[in-house]
Amino acid sequence: MSDIAGVEVVVDPKTPHTPWYPGPKASDRFWPPVKAILEDRVGDAAVTDIDKVTSLTLSKLNPPGNHQFSDRGLVLGYVQSGKTTNFMALAAKAADAGYKLIIVLSGVTDILRDQTQARIDEVLVGDSVEWYPLTKRGEDFAQSSGAAALFTKFDGALIAVIKKNPARLRRLRDWMTGAGKIAMQHAPMLLIDDEADQASIDVGAAGRTSTINGLLRDILKHPRSAYVAYTATPFANLLIDPSNENDLYPRTVIVSMPKPAGYFGPERLFGGIDSPDEAGLDMIRTIPAAEAVSARPPAGLGAVKTWSPTLGSELRRAILWFVLSTAAKRIRNGHGQHSSMLIHTSMLSDAHFRTRDIVFDALEPVRVGIATNDTSTLLELEEIWKSESARVPASSFGYESITWGELGATLRATIDDIDIVVDNYKSSDRLSYSSAKPTTAIVIGGNTLSRGLTLEGLTSSYFVRSASAYDTLLQMGRWFGYRGGYEDLCRVWMTDELRGWFRDLSKVEQEIRDEIARYRREGLSPLELGVRIRLHPDLAITEAAKMRNAVNASLSYSGRNPQTTVFRRLDGARLNRNLTAAKDLLETVQALWRRHREVPRGRLAQAVAPWISRRARGVHPALPRGLRV
The missing domain is CATH 3.40.50.300 (P-loop containing nucleotide triphosphate hydrolases)
Structure with missing residues (x-):
């Protein structure tokens, strides 16, 4: 203990x-x-x-x-x-x-x-x-x-x-x-x-x-x-x-271990794990489904060789936010420091090089526009800065607000320091951080960036890489960690589906810690630790080979029977079917109770239970004999 x-x-x-x-x-x-x-x-x-x-x-x-x-x-x-x-x-x-x-x-x-x-x-x-x-x-x-x-x-x-x-x-x-x-x-x-x-x-x-x-x-x-x-x-x-x-x-x-003070975990970004109404910080930006598809190479052997990614509007905004947030950090700290952007779209190394090309093509005109004081470039950057800094005010973390005038004066030096780095097993230009000179980099990669590697000063993340398992997805969350001095400047771009998955997994993760705490309180040994891991309809827990000793079970958690309920918020037909089924169930039970109170206690539930079960599965059977609505 x-x-x-x-x-x-x-x-x-x-x-x-x-x-x-x-x-x-x-x-x-x-x-x-x-x-x-x-x-x-x-x-x-x-x-x-x-x-x-x-x-x-x-x-x-x-x-x-x-x-x-x-x-x-x-x-x-x-x-x-x-x-x-x-x-x-x-x-x-x-x-x-x-x-x-x-x-x-x-x-x-x-x-x-x-x-x-x-x-x-x-x-x-x-x-x-x-x-x-x-x-x-x-x-x-x-x-x-x-x-x-x-x-x-x-x-x-x-x-x-x-x-x-x-x-x-x-x-x-x-x-x-x-x-x-x-x-x-x-x-x-x-x-x-x-x-x-x-x-x-x-x-x-x-x-x-x-x-x-x-x-x-x-x-x-x-x-x-x-x-x-x-x-x-x-x-x-x-x-x-x-x-x-x-x-x-x-x-x-x-x-x-306890969650350290100042740590940015899932609940800070994606909302509370116990209350669906408890929102996280307003730092997640949505990548439209169409843009996510174009940012990922198509499936199939060799498909990436003929694939040409396109620069989506949200990727462009994420890149410009990295320029702005890095400049803001320099103003706030009075000097340069490590600053990174993550772009994670695929595990395929060839896709990373192709993505680098469109990032370069997006960044270079902005570099020229800042150097020449191009009006349209500066207006676009000003709009992004004012919009984003209003959504997560610096004052909410105890910092002084940075005006557009202050920021604009530092943009040229900031953008000139940005390198675009592809980090994968084929790349000769690998990511490195030196104490002698701050690194300012847009980092594009896959597996090498999704395990253990720390991206120093990460402020902007663009993430559309899909995953099929809890551990794989959580480990890809390089935006978790410590963000002291620039908490208000962090942003993550991802799809609504990925956002929902990360929120769901924060609940699973917390339940494991709660289970460990319960075993400690009950004085049980590690050999008796049968941790319950909640299943998700769209994700596996880990690789199948690592789960061969697992047992599927429906068990009570100290009198509770939690279930993973995922509402597909964008599937109107499914939501309407759920709503109709719930109304039918309530109306039927109410009517049965009102009209058949003479049925002996227990007999009504026994008679109606199979009908309710089939109704919930979308079947529309007749009522049991002797009952009517």
Whole structure:
């Protein structure tokens, strides 16, 4: 049980667990420098929360001094909520406590691995001689020998950031086991799995274990190992078979982190999850269905090669808003800072390059118009600025309003700094952020932008990429996160359908957290955690292979029986049929009750129930014998 506000921790109350980690000590070598850096970046209050949560998480694992242990844990965060900061703090404290080998698994792409490596180098490792880095930027794990000497003779801790790739994981496994059992006993291991619902889950067919999952199991045969999964979309992780002790189900501890202060989550953008009348901030702009279709390449092999996207009016407006909002941020802060726009229309790399061309064609005339003080260009920009700044006033977040006169004077310098970046596996011009010079970029991409990657200073998003599963869709929401200093300037363009899906999933996500809280209150263990995940009529929970241990059921939630009800607001015929069916039902029941009160109690309901059921399905049967309206 947790005494930290908002943190829910599920452990097995029947298993004796002696508290062994009370928190950092004055003599610690690894956590104090990390803490100092984080206090400078995120503030004392945030670091206090990180300190408490990570100390609690570490204390629920086995002490590294135990002769043998094999822990499995899960930390549930939010999309773009600072999970990397959290697990860096956990790694530092684990090293102080005596864990010798720290492995961080970071997604399945080189760009995400490099981004995580850069942050760990900057915040966790720095220039400290206490760490021995086994990887670096641009260089994944490549060790082939020397493990035994490092395990037994190096006084500090070893750390590696590794992409979830079979060749890299196989090399890590062989390097570790090559040290021998005696040397491995000197190196208790903490394996941190970032984006743990991606690639790590066993999806092997016909009783075969999938390659990456099998390699992780091999690595975790280390005699003193702790595995902690981090994810914001835990659907697949919680559907692992808990009876398989060799797999990755979080049988040791589950930690549900609280929503951080200042975090922009689904309810801020899409409205309250408990009341349909509770609106979110007025930051979502609708992409018409016709424009969404033209922005996506057609289906079919090779279709993208002959596809030519068109510049829709909403895409143009989103691009111009990025220019305006970036200029406004510079005025407000007095200097340049990272500023990004996301365009996510397809997973196909060829589509990204074609979209780049129309974005360039849209931006260049605006650049010229601003440089030459073209009246029509400036009037269009002024209209957008005044309209948008009125819909989300700066004052609602405590900021001074920026006038058009102030803004217009900075537009030329702003638009000249904008780069258009395609980020995919075919692109040589990849997205990067440097502390030396602020990046101002319109970023076009697909899968590389939808998992773990942080788009710094994201203000404008244009999103029409379709998805079929909860976890895939939520992970694409790069606009979630922290927007301190420019909360009023964020905008997201998407279709009404996508907007409805994100709102629905915010309810599903919250219910999982509520379930974890209930299990904690009832003193149940992670092995007893049968989380109920609400089904959606248009989306799957996750990939089918990750759900093979799931069971479909209709169960009561503590006396409630929630159902996913999606009203197709644009389907007039369907809505009219629903309305007619509801009126018919009420009128029929009222008439039956009024005219047949003499029917013995219970008999009326028993007689009418099948008729009501068939009527609800669109069938129009005759009334049961002896009854009339």
